[in-house]
Amino acid sequence: MTNPNKMIINLALFGMTQSGKSSAGNILLGSTDFHSSFAPCSVTKNCNLSRSCLLHNFMRRGGQEITLQVQVLDTPGYPHSKLSKKHVKQEIREALAHHFGQEGLHLALLVQRADVPFFGQETLYPVQMMQELLGHAWKNYTAILFTHAEKIEEAGFNEDGYLHEASDMLLTLLNSIQHRYLFQYRKGTSLNEQRMKILERIMEFVRENCYQALTFK
Template sequence: MDYRILIRFKILKQQISLHFYFNFNSAYPFNCTMGGSIVDDDWEFAASSNLVSTIVLVGKLGYGKSSTGNSILGRKAFLSKFSPAGVTSTCEMESTILKDGRTINVIDTPGLFDSSGGSESIGQEIVKCINMAKDGIHAVLMVFSIKVRFSEEEQTTIEKLQSFFGERIVDYMIVVFTGGDELEDCPMTFKDYIEQAPKPLQKIIHWCKNRVVVFNNKTKDKKKQAAQVEQLLLLVDSVIMSNGGKPFTDEIFLELKAGALRLQDKEKEVESLKGYTEEQISELRKEIYKSYNDQLARITTMVEHKLNSTIERLEKQLAEEQAARLQAEKISEEARVKSDSEIRELKASLKKAQKESEEFRKQSGSQGCNIL
């Protein structure tokens, strides 16, 4: 079956099944796929010739990115265990081949744009992540945990991502909630959880065009495992379709890819050389890799500067917002105090007026009796 027809068939099938499963009413903000994409009659999809999709897991340390990656791959490829701190310390990539022949590359990250790491180490990991996905990223999975209360830091994480890569990055984003086992043990449904989520979190979901899915990485039920992965991959397909089959890239991706291609070309040139000793060829290879490593170092420095600039700009924006909020609270408090003072004065005036009125009435009554 043609790849484009297969994807369209799978998405339409999922739309129908999810419609009957969730039975959402018109007030619910998600469509049947929980994705937000619409399959039109004139839909066209430019599938890559080698049918490879690369997805990147981002989010705070300890939120279950590695276990989610393992669920997608169907095996324990990434180190994942219960820990008060994150387990993943560097970017890693693993791949799997689906039944339809497609290859899925999954890149696990150690909390990119997380405040727990310094700009130098984060910059190195961003370059490493981009270098792993030289041909671009087809989907970014923004991972949150149902078990952890949503905070201001989560909101700034996605803002850093947007500010660093540009607004266009949200077109490739899918929101993934881990901790689905928590919902299975209580009467609250995932729909209830989303509807009761704080406004900043709902705003993030809206930015991602309502592409959201919940994962239970602890379940041993094979059907549940397969169902949640299939739902996620359908959302990945919807992202690919909505972006015309083109993965996300920017100048950093393009520069790293160009450097890798130059490295390959020079390696081929060295391999084709004749009349040189092994020592001379070894020296040439050292020079080639030194040049490539110098390029990586230069790009890493550029990324670190950009990251620092992004963080400083967002921190300044946050400080201004906090200052404005404090000023608004101060004005509100002053107004409240003034209002309370005015109310007290009014009450005192009324009490005084009542007392004077009562005294006047008594005096008037007393005078009436004297006349009689």
């Protein structure tokens, strides 16, 4: 029997190699399910799905306390050091259909390093793949997750100042997705505090979409 006070949110991670997708996925899950390490090549070769433990009393909806569970799909980065675009695209397409075909995808997170400028044709490859895989409604189900955000502070910027100085390419992308973005810091707060702050922000985006999800058939 379905528990009306339990909510499952489905997320998928996209981005370039070494952008921090797997590490971000682990923070979202509160685990170390996804293999994450520095390497001179692409680490993730296959799509992997994992789900978090139950987060009891995470939020209130309709006067009821809601228990939240997050399912996260980690995907290979692109451009990939060993896999072709065709292979990566097919791998992700099959995983989206298999895991989220019926329940749907609530949010796709484009993972982008905050300390790497967003410009040039190669930077747009993950965005183009998201467009091809998610279809015409991709803009309504996409947010940017900036990893390594502590580098912003080290450079003397706050988040608003960072975005003010961002490339026209990044600003155009942000405009197209209704300025849905969030920052992930690797110091200053505990991992659990980071996780809860990010999940609360993600739930804001999901509420804006009236909890609707993008299905794959």
